[in-house]
Every structure is written in structure tokens, then in C-alpha cells.
Amino acid sequence: MPGRWKKTSFSTTIxxxxxxxxxxxxxxxxxxxxxxxxxxxxxLGDFITQAFPPDFSRITNILIASFETFEIALIGTxxxxxxxxxxxxxxxxxxxxxxSVYFIARGIISFLRAIPDLVWGLIFVVTIGLGPxxxxxxxxxxxxxxxxxxxxxxxxxxxSGPMDSLKVSGASKLAIVTGAILPATLPSFIATxxxxxxxxxxxxxxxxxxxxxxxxxxxxxxxQLFRFKEALTIILIIFAIVLGVERVSxxxxxxxx
Amino acid sequence: xxxxxxxxxxxxxxxxxxxxxxxxxxKEGQSIAIIGPNGAGKSTLIKCLVGLEEIxxxxxxxxxxxxxxxxxxxxxxxxxxxxxxxxxxNLIQNLSVFHNVLFGTMGxxxxxxSWFPLTASKEDRELVMFHLDRVGLxxxxxxxVDHLSGGQQQRVAIAKMLMQKPxxxxxxxxxxxxxxKSGLEVIELLSTISREExxxxxxxxxxxxxxxxxxxxxxxxxxxxxxxxxxxxxxxKENLDLIYSNPLEEIxx
Ligand SMILES: Nc1ncnc2c1ncn2[C@@H]1O[C@H](COP(=O)(O)OP(=O)(O)OP(=O)(O)O)[C@@H](O)[C@H]1O
Ligand SMILES: [Mg+2]
Numbered sequence: 001m002p003g004r005w006k007k008t009s010f011s012t013t014i015x016x017x018x019x020x021x022x023x024x025x026x027x028x029x030x031x032x033x034x035x036x037x038x039x040x041x042x043x044l045g046d047f048i049t050q051a052f053p054p055d056f057s058r059i060t061n062i063l064i065a066s067f068e069t070f071e072i073a074l075i076g077t078x079x080x081x082x083x084x085x086x087x088x089x090x091x092x093x094x095x096x097x098x099x100s101v102y103f104i105a106r107g108i109i110s111f112l113r114a115i116p117d118l119v120w121g122l123i124f125v126v127t128i129g130l131g132p133x134x135x136x137x138x139x140x141x142x143x144x145x146x147x148x149x150x151x152x153x154x155x156x157x158x159x160s161g162p163m164d165s166l167k168v169s170g171a172s173k174l175a176i177v178t179g180a181i182l183p184a185t186l187p188s189f190i191a192t193x194x195x196x197x198x199x200x201x202x203x204x205x206x207x208x209x210x211x212x213x214x215x216x217x218x219x220x221x222x223x224q225l226f227r228f229k230e231a232l233t234i235i236l237i238i239f240a241i242v243l244g245v246e247r248v249s250x251x252x253x254x255x256x257x
Numbered sequence: 258x259x260x261x262x263x264x265x266x267x268x269x270x271x272x273x274x275x276x277x278x279x280x281x282x283x284k285e286g287q288s289i290a291i292i293g294p295n296g297a298g299k300s301t302l303i304k305c306l307v308g309l310e311e312i313x314x315x316x317x318x319x320x321x322x323x324x325x326x327x328x329x330x331x332x333x334x335x336x337x338x339x340x341x342x343x344x345x346x347n348l349i350q351n352l353s354v355f356h357n358v359l360f361g362t363m364g365x366x367x368x369x370x371s372w373f374p375l376t377a378s379k380e381d382r383e384l385v386m387f388h389l390d391r392v393g394l395x396x397x398x399x400x401x402v403d404h405l406s407g408g409q410q411q412r413v414a415i416a417k418m419l420m421q422k423p424x425x426x427x428x429x430x431x432x433x434x435x436x437x438k439s440g441l442e443v444i445e446l447l448s449t450i451s452r453e454e455x456x457x458x459x460x461x462x463x464x465x466x467x468x469x470x471x472x473x474x475x476x477x478x479x480x481x482x483x484x485x486x487x488x489x490x491x492x493x494k495e496n497l498d499l500i501y502s503n504p505l506e507e508i509x510x
Contacts, residue, residue, distance in 0.1 A: 161347035165414075168307050169421055170337035170364035178372055179360045183349040 047228055054236060055229035062218055062230075066237050069214030070245075072135040072207070073200035079136070080143025081193045087144065088151025089177055094163075095155055097173075109152070113145030121207040132213035139200045139207070146199070150192050151185070158184045187256045194249040201245045205238055215241075258319055258338060258424040258457055259285040260306075265315035267301055267481075275301040276481045279315070286455035288448065290468035290489075293478035294501055299461045302478065303427050306459070307339055308332045319425075337364040340423030342447070342460075344430040346410045350403040354394060354413050357402055358385045361420025381420075388416040392446060408439025415446060426451060428460040432467070440464065444471050465497060 089095045091105035120141050124134030162180035171179065182189075208216015215234060222230040260283050267276040275298045283289055291299050304310040306317060308324055317324045319335060327335065348357045356374055362381055363372055370376040389395045392412040402410060411431060418426070426447065432440035444464075448471040451458040462468045468475050468489070475492050477485035477500035485496050 159347075161343065161345060162349055164309070165341065165343060165347035166360065166363055168309065168336055168339070168341040169361065169418075170333040170335070172333075172363075172367065174369065175363040175367075175372065178369060179363050180349065183352050187351070 051228040051232035053229065054232040055227070056233055058230060059233065062215065062234055062237060065208075065218045066215040066234075066241055068132055069135075069204045069208065069216065070201065070241060072132050072212075072214055073139060073197060073204040073245075076136045076139025076204070077143050077193060077197045077200045079140040081147050081189075081196065083140070084144050084147035084151050085189075087148045088155055089181065091148060091152035092155035094158075094160065095177070095181065105148075106152070109145060109148040112141050113149065117142040117203045118206060118210060121210045121212045125211045130211045130213070135204055135207045135212035135214060138212060139203055142203060143196050143200060146196055147189075147192055151189060154185050154188050154192075155181055191253045191256050194253050198242075198246050198249050201242060205242075259283055260317070260319045260425070260457070262306075262317045263315055265302075265305065265317060266313045267298070267305055267310060268313045274481055276305070279483060281476060281483065281486055283457050283459065285457055286451070287474060288451050288458040288472045289460070289474045289476055290472040291459065291461045291476050291478060292463070292465065292468055292497075292500060293484070297478040298481040299478050300429055303429055303459065303461065306427060307336060307341065333364075337421060338424040340418035340421050340426045342411070342414060342418055342426065342428035342431045344433045346407075346414045348402045348410055348414055348417070350401070352402060353398070354389065354400050354402055354405070355385055355398040357413055358389060358417045358420060361417035364421055384420060385416075388419045389413075391419070391450075392416045406439065408435050408442060411435060411439070411443050412446065415443070415450070419450070423456065425457040426459070428458070430461050430463065433463060440467070447471075 087105055087109065090097070090101050091109055093102060096102040096105065117138055120138040121134060124137045128134050128137070158181065162184065163176055166176045166179050204212075204214055205216050205219075208214040208218070209220050211217065215238060219231060219234045219238075222228075222234060261281070263280050265276055265279040266274065268274045279302060291302065293299050301310060305312050308327070312325060319338075322331070322335070324332065324335065349360070353374075359374060359377055359381065360372065362377075366372070366381075371378060371381060374382070386395060386398065389398055392415055394409060394412055394416065397405065397409065402413060405413065428447065431447065432443050435443060444467045447458060447460065450456065458472075460472070462472075469492065472489055474488050475485070476483060477496070479500050484500050485492070487496065
């Protein structure tokens with residue numbers, strides 16, 4: 001018991017020293033001083049006073065843009081979720097046709113997930129140009145990274161009985177997926193998709209900042225032109241969208257599970 | 258369908274023989290109970306029969322065809338003719354009884370539209386109700402499977418298996434997780450079906466009275482070998498005792 005205690009305490013010390021070093025180094029690098037902090041709070045106050053009252057004059061354009069953001073999130077999530085189903089089947093140990101396919105499918109999912117959505121957004125803006133299309137692609141890829149992994153793990157958890165039962169009745173691969181895998185996993189797949197949609201809405205807003213369409217573009221513009229009253233309107237609308245989607249999604253998820 | 262195994266051996270990758278020299282012929286319409294202690298190789302034997310386990314040597318043939326030479330496609334064709342009943346039913350819990358039974362057509366019908374209650378043909382939907390009626394559950398068609406008792410679930414599984422229009426039925430401990438009354442109902446049902454359609458039935462059982470009262474023939478397995486193979490009328494109590502005698506005692510003797 002004492003020996004074990006000593007061991008843990010040793011590795012804990014190393015981790016603590018490491019974290020402390022990184023913290024000190026990071027604080028020095030970012031030149032985070034008390035004066036800068038207080039200045040920042042001051043300016044935040046400035047921003048808020050200048051932003052009030054919010055300016056609703058361009059509300060129609062803003063609403064159209066926010067609708068675009070929602071559509072980007074929705075379409076991207078649907079595409080991503082649909083593509084995740086076959087990929088998840090290939091990336092689950094118990095359903096993959098071959099070990100090599102398993103590794104390739106897992107590799108694709110890990111790769112897509114390892115690169116952040118904003119980076120995908122930048123890549124697609126450069127390759128296909130500004131507008132909602134790169135936003136949809138970025139969301140699709142991001143959703144595959146998330147749902148693909150989740151679906152594969154969910155499939156690996158299912159009871160093999162119903163699959164065996166169909167297999168010994170001479171059913172095809174497609175029949176086994178339809179008759180044994182999907183029914184057992186669909187409720188949690190749908191819950192995951194809804195959760196994914198919540199994240200996608202947030203992503204889609206941010207993606208606008210790099211030019212991938214929607215309300216993010218509007219926010220970027222009004223900030224750069226110092227139109228803070230308009231920016232506040234946009235922020236309020238973003239708040240409403242995110243909260244609304246979260247509520248609706250939470251409601252449906254509670255219905256399913 | 259009649260079938261035959263000859264000198265069937267199964268060795269697992271750990272070098273252990275689960276089956277040795279299994280030879281027997283099942284006549285069309287015959288019902289065979291396979292009995293034997295835990296680990297005797299009963300499940301392994303029937304897995305070999307449907308190609309879920311590869312055999313190490315020997316042969317298994319259905320009618321004129323030998324299964325070790327079969328490619329995947331022919332194996333699938335063979336499986337379509339064999340109805341398999343599992344100990345734990347293997348139904349989809351969150352779907353309706355009707356839908357589960359309809360899934361029994363998945364082997365026979367390649368068109369995905371025929372797999373769903375709304376898009377299946379009228380003929381198939383009527384067949385589902387016909388078989389549900391046969392197993393006494395027509396009134397429960399719309400219920401979810403997880404609202405049924407174990408005995409009812411096994412009857413649903415049998416109705417599902419009948420959708421295959423099987424030529425033979427194989428069962429691995431179909432009543433092991435049921436209470437005595439439900440178990441009896443399920444065994445009677447299997448027996449009636451096999452008699453009415455002269456289907457060959459092979460079932461693993463642990464209940465000797467079921468084996469004696471409802472099967473034509475009993476095969477006793479012990480340590481991977483056939484210890485006894487007799488028509489039920491010729492089986493004596495001594496025969497059964499020998500199969501279940503403690504293997505440890507024998508090693509000591
Ligand atoms: N995949 C496997 N790999 C190695 N050994 C196995 C495997 N499957 C089964 N065995 C072994 O083969 C033997 C026979 O097992 P089997 O499941 O056929 O027995 P059983 O007669 O069905 O027993 P029970 O009455 O408990 O169901 C056992 O010793 C078991 O440990
Ligand atoms: Mg067994």
C-alpha cells in the first residue's frame with residue numbers, strides 16, 4: 001500500500017510540474033497582464049454601450065442569412081449522417097467484410113475527425129469558393145467524423161443473435177443491415193444525429209466567418225465596419241437559433257430514448 | 258429433406274476436438290433429439306450443419322449435395338431451406354410481432370420492399386397472419402416483442418422461421434429459457450408442425466421427458482462422440498444414465 005501510494009504520487013508530481021511549466025510559459029507568451037485585462041473589460045463595456053439599442057433596420061437580410069445558416073447545418077448534417085451509416089457498418093468489427101476494410105474505414109473517420117471544422121471550411125472555401133456550398137461540405141465532413149465513429153461503436157455493441165438469425169436463414173448483407181442492425185441501432189442513431197445537428201448549427205455560424213455562407217458572414221461584416229448595433233441584433237438572433245435548436249432537439253431526443 | 262453426416266470431425270484452433278467421427282443419417286420427416294452434458298459438442302454439431310462452423314474432416318450432405326464443397330452462394334441457398342430456432346429467440350425487441358415475423362422472408366425475398374409491413378405484398382402479409390394464427394398469437398400481431406413473455410417470443414420466432422417455408426428445422430435448446438408449461442407448448446408446436454408438413458427436425462434438448470415423448474429418435478453426445486443413437490422406443494434408462502454419468506468419475510476409474 002505505501003509503495004503504491006509513493007508511485008502514484010511520483011507520476012502525479014511530474015504531471016503537476018509539467019502543467020505548471022506550461023501555464024507559466026503560456027501566460028508569459030500571451031503577455032496577459034492585469035492592465036490588459038482591465039482594459040479589455042473597459043472596452044467590452046464600450047462595445048455594449050455602443051451596441052445598445054440593437055439596430056433592426058437590416059433584419060430581413062439578417063433573418064435570410066440566419067435561415068441560410070440553419071439550412072447549411074441541416075443539409076450538412078443529413079448528408080453526413082446518411083454517409084455515416086454505410087461507413088459505420090464498414091468500421092464496426094462485427095459487420096465489416098474484411099479486416100483491411102475495417103482499418104481503412106476507421107482511418108477515414110479518424111482523419112475527418114482530427115481536422116477541425118473551421119479548417120475544413122477554409123479548405124472548401126479555397127477549393128470551391130465562397131457561399132453556402134463550402135459550409136455544407138465542411139459540416140458534412142465534420143458530421144461523418146462524429147457520427148461515423150459513434151455509429152460504428154454502437155453497432156459493435158449490439159447483440160449478435162438477430163444477425164445470426166438472419167444469416168442462417170440465407171439473408172443477404174443488405175437484409176442483415178436492414179433487419180438486424182438498423183432496428184437495434186436506429187433510436188440511438190437518431191438521437192446522435194439530433195445532437196450532431198445542435199453542434200452543426202454552432203459550426204455553421206462560425207464557418208460564416210471564413211466565408212462559408214450564412215449569418216457568420218453578416219456578423220463578420222458588421223464587426224469590421226464597427227456597426228455594433230447591427231452586430232448585437234445578429235448576436236441576439238444567433239442566441240435564439242442555438243437555443244431553439246437545442247430545445248427542439250432535446251425534446252425529440254427525450255421522446256426517442 | 259434428408260441429410261447425412263459421415264465421420265464428421267471438428268477441431269478448434271486451440272487443438273481441442275469438439276467432435277469426433279460423427280456419422281448419422283436423418284430420414285425425411287424424422288424428428289431427432291440431441292441430448293448430452295454441457296460441453297459435449299451439441300451446439301458445435303448443429304453449427305457445422307448450417308455452415309456456421311467449418312468442419313475439420315468428414316462430410317455433411319443434404320439430399321445429394323455436400324456442403325463442404327459449397328461456395329457462399331450455394332450455402333445461402335441451402336440455408337434458406339433450413340429453419341433455425343434459437344434458445345434466446347433472437348427477435349428485434351423494439352419492433353412489432355408482425356414485423357419480426359415478416360423478417361422471416363428476408364432470405365427468400367431479395368427486394369427490400371418486401372421486408373416492411375407497409376410495402377410487403379398482400380400474399381406475404383397474409384402468410385404472416387396465417388403463421389401467427391398457427392402459433393396462437395394472431396391477436397398479438399401489433400404488439401411490440403418486448404411486451405411478450407418468453408414462451409410467446411419463442412412462438413413468434415417459430416412463426417418467423419416458418420415464413421422461410423423450411424424443408425427442415427434445426428433448434429438449439431429451444432425451451433431452455435422457458436418455464437415448464439411454456440416449454441411444453443413450444444415443443445408440442447414444433448412437433449405438430451413437423452408432423453403436419455413432414456419436416457425433418459433436429460433439436461438439442463436438456464429435458465429428457467420432452468425428448469422421449471415428442472421425438473422419433475434420440476442421439477446422445479458425450480465428449481464429442483455419439484454415445485447413443487436409438488429410436489425413442491428402444492431407449493432405456495441405463496442408456497440415458499450412461500450419457501450423463503460424470504466424466505470425472507470415469508477418468509478416475
Ligand atoms: N469457438 C470455439 N473455440 C474453441 N473451443 C470451442 C469453441 N466453441 C466451443 N468450443 C468448445 O467445444 C466444446 C463443445 O462446445 P458446445 O458449445 O458445442 O457444447 P454443448 O454441447 O452445446 O454444451 P451446452 O450444453 O453447454 O450448450 C466445449 O468444450 C467448448 O469449450
Ligand atoms: Mg450448446
